[in-house]
Amino acid sequence: xxxxxxxxxxxxQASYLVGCPESREAILLDPERDIDRYEAEARxxxxxxxxxxxxxx
Numbered sequence: 880x881x882x883x884x885x886x887x888x889x890x891x892q893a894s895y896l897v898g899c900p901e902s903r904e905a906i907l908l909d910p911e912r913d914i915d916r917y918e919a920e921a922r923x924x925x926x927x928x929x930x931x932x933x934x935x936x
Contacts, residue, residue: 881924887911898926906930 881898896917898905905926907917921928 881905881926883920883924885916885920896920896924896926896928898924903927904929906932908932909934 881896881900883896883898885894885896886892887894890911892909892911894910894917895908896905897908898921903926905921905924905928907914907921907928907930910917910931917928
């Protein structure tokens with residue numbers, strides 16, 4: 880399992896990128912609206928985001 884925490888100090892919010900090392904697919908948990916940073920993180924880890932989930936609103 881690939882697990883990457885993405886933290887935004889300004890918002891005091893953590894998001895998580897969780898991926899499979901075999902399929903290279905990932906789910907993004909609790910992202911903020913601007914997804915550029917998550918796409919960049921996924922590319923750096925050679926992952927493709929295939930789903931997004933919110934655990935709170």
